[in-house]
Amino acid sequence: MAEQYSKPRQQAEIAFGKTQSQFFARGRAFEELDSITAARNEKTLRLREVRLAKELQDSIAPAAKPAPKRAGRS
Template identity: 80%
Template sequence: MSEQHSKSRQQAEIAFGKTQSQFFARGQAFEEIDAITAARTEKTARLREARLAKEAADSLALAIKPAQKRPGRS
């Protein structure tokens, strides 16, 4: 079922194929960048939440801890 096409048509089909493959490669690159960006955003949010929880726990522990008495003062 191979059809014979003119030389100019064959060249046009080859050029179109190259353009299509570049287009799909570009789309794939953007998908990879978007995935990396989403992962970075999720990690940043997770780390921020952990930091805020630790700061709150430290603040609470400091508030609960009784004041230390200094020796030598009456």
């Protein structure tokens, strides 16, 4: 049941379809960039937390360990 439109109407429909698809493609591109940015920020936050925890552990660990004793030569 495809309707028959006049030639100018068909051209207008095609042009509108192209414009609309470009608009939606632009929106999808921005959504993809936003998701990449969000993933990068989450990873950065996770790595920062791990690094800070390791630095804290490393700063506490040397204070808890006594210096190793050297064996003297006889």
